[in-house]
Amino acid sequence: MDDLLSEFLTETSESLSTLDVELVKLEQNPNDPDILSNIFRLVHTIKGTCGFLGLPRLEAVAHAGENVLGKIRDGELIVTPPAVTLVLESIDTIKYLLGELEQNEAEPDGNDADLIARLNHFADTGTIMGGDAAPAAAVEEAPADDAPEMTDDERLQAIFDATEVDPEVAEPEAPAPAAAPPAATKSQEVAPTKPAKAAGPKAEAPRAEVKESSVAAQTIRVNVELLENLMTLVSELVLTRNQLLQMVRGKDDSEFTVPLQRLSHITTDLQEGVMKTRMQPIGNAWAKLPRIVR
Secondary structure, three states: OOHHHHHHHHHHHHHHHHHHHHHHHHHHOOOOHHHHHHHHHHHHHHHHHHHHHOOHHHHHHHHHHHHHHHHHHOOOOOOOHHHHHHHHHHHHHHHHHHHHHHHHOOOOOOOOHHHHHHHHHHHHHOOOOOOOOOHHHHHHHHHHHHHHHOOHHHHHHHHHHHHOOOHHHHHHHOOOOOOHHHHHHHHHHHOOHHHHHHHHHHHHHHHHHHHHHHHHOOOOOOOHHHHHHHHHHHHHHHHHHHHHHHHHHOOOOOOOHHHHHHHHHHHHHHHHHHHHHHOOOOHHHHOOHHHHHO
C-alpha cells in the first residue's frame, strides 16, 4: 500500500473516532460553538484529503455532510437529534468506504446518491426527507381546527373575557407614573454589572479547552512493531543487568559496584518508560460508549 494512502487511512480513522464522540456531545450541547467548529474542521479535512487523493465517492459523502454542518455553523439550521443521526449516518458510510479502501486499495463500486440526496435536502430545507412536517406548522394549525367546534355562547364568553380589564393591573398604572422611571433606571444601572460578572467564567472556558487541545497535539505516531522491538531489547538489557549483578554480588571488589548500581537504576527507568509508551490510555476503551449508548 502506498505510504500516503496508509497515512490517510490512519489519520482519517482517528478523526472518525473523534467525530463519533463530538457529535454526541453536540447533541447534548447544541449551542457550543467550539464543539461544532471542531466537527466541521475534521469533516472539511477529510473532504479535502479525499479530493487530493482522487477518491470521489468519499469526497462526495464528506462534502454533503460538510454542507449540513456549515449551515448549522452559520445559524441557518439548528442542531436536532434527527440532524445528528443523519450526519452520523454519513460518518458510518465513510467508515465503510475506508474499510473497503484499506482492503482493496480502491473505492468500491456504487454510489451514495440516496444518502447525499437526504443530506442536501436537509441542508436546503431543514427537514428530513420523507419525515413529518415542522412542529411549528402543526402548532399553528391546531387552533384553526378547534375554532369551528365552539358554540355561540362560548364565543361570546371568550370575547367578554378578552375585553375585560383586570383591576389589579389597571390600578397601579394611573397613580404612579413618576415612580416607574426611577425603578427602570435603577434596574438599568444594576443589570449590566451582573452579566459582566457572569461573563467571566464563560470567557475563560474556551481558553481551558485550547490548552487541552494543545497538550493533546504534542504526540507522535509510532509503528507498534518498533515499540515491540524496543521492549524486547529492553528485556534483554534487564537480563544482562541481572547477570552482571549476580557476578559481582559474591565479590568484595568495589571497582564495579558503583557503575553497576548506576546501570541498574538506568535500566529500570528505561524499562518503565518503554512500558508506559506501549500502554494505551484507559479512556480509549470508553470513548466509543456514548455513541453505542445513543
